[in-house]
Amino acid sequence: MDTALIWFRRDLRLADHAALFHALNAARRTRAVFVFDTDILDTLADRADRRVAFIWRGVAGLKAALEARGGTLHVLHGSARREIPALAARWGVDAVFAARDYEPFAGARDAAVAATLHADGRRLILVKDQVIFDTDEVLTGSGRPFQVFTPYKRAWLARLTPERYAAYAVEERLDRIQPEAPALLPSLEALGFRSEALDALRLVPGEAGASGLLDDFLGRMRAYRQQRDFPALKGPSYLSAHLRFGMVSIRELVRRAQEVGGEGGETWLSELIWREFYQMLLWHYPHTAEHAFQARFDAIAWPDPPGHFEAWAEARTGYPIVDAAMRQLNGTGYMHNRLRMIAASFLVKDLHVDWRRGERYFAEKLLDYDQAANVGGWQWSAGVGTDAQPWFRVFNPVRQSEKFDPGGRFIRRYLPELAAVPDRYVHAPWLLPAAAQAVLGFSPGRDYPLPVVDHAAARAATLVLFKAAAGGEAHLAG
DNA sequence: TTTTGAGTTGTTCGA
């Protein structure tokens, strides 16, 4: 073919890029485009949304990298559904190449773009790039999607061969990307956003940022299994936001995990497999974005008592580990994985708020927000999802705090008002004896909120809700 | 078709 268009979306890199590789191989000339899609941007409430600034810098870096090789990246601001077919027509491209995206919104958008292109005699070619195995490449013996992680993981690993994570080398053909006309990058302000929220994050967007994080993590991956659950430690890779926007290739990450091996490499690889498990599930069962995977639990009427959600979101539940976690999220756009489970469990099983409200809040705040992983994680925590924990397993926020932040280091990092509270009471400051309160000048209720709920009572009420839901379904079914 | 083994990340209670 004569001309291809590579449409960058959440694959903002040049290295090891499957869609770019196929476009460069298929066509004599390739042009490149990124669209700041108003169909997405218009839904964002926060004009200082960290993700827009993060992506904007990633796009700027990508454009500069292409220009250093004699090409360029055209950057548009509008509805991708209209802009992509219009650009394809203006430039007379034969086919548009893009990385396949498994989220419901993306699937609908791509179907619409494909239909418009097709009516004009052009094609949209979607290429597997953001996963090792596509949605139908790891199935049960009877050809159905796995619903339990462990057998999925076993099947995934059994199919893994080095060719699966071999890099798509594009470097030698990048000179086929040619500028049509001088291309401008609209400023963040022109897009209607500000960047100050990102400045506080000290995370470098783009391929360079990803490669710096990966280099740092390679030295720590062996200790990943031991350290990953302790939020005060530097245990995880911190690559989630870069992986979300494709600033690093999943194949490179799997390659690295294999190279390091051992329990550290295996545990980290397992996390990458979880990512694909949830992407595969959301694609096969798109309704689970809004509904419990286990239908019998979709009917639970969560009491949602007034003020509970706000206390959680504003980090004033009176449970330090939960409040510290929420301050980390609100202040940085990131939350440690262990804390995501604790905060989610607390909102649902202690505050009795519908898991969907929590999922939506995380969707607004997380820089690394990934719909499949977030929905899957929330449903797991709420005990309503596929492969969910047993319904009677309710996290105790004080036990979790004592176990995973034993010295209260993480708590005090985000709750300096607890600096003077002794380790023994930092997980439950309302238990601090009156004599100690006087000596320390710390008074629960004055210097830090009293607990909004009693955990033991809240836990008992949760078990009743679940028993009623499970019993009700059995009754209906019978 | 039937059977069998197993299921990310826990908590509480009582000895």
Next chain:
DNA sequence: GTCGAACAACTCAAA
């Protein structure tokens, strides 16, 4: 403080 058992019954996946 530490340890083992109980917490229920169900569904999935594979033999």
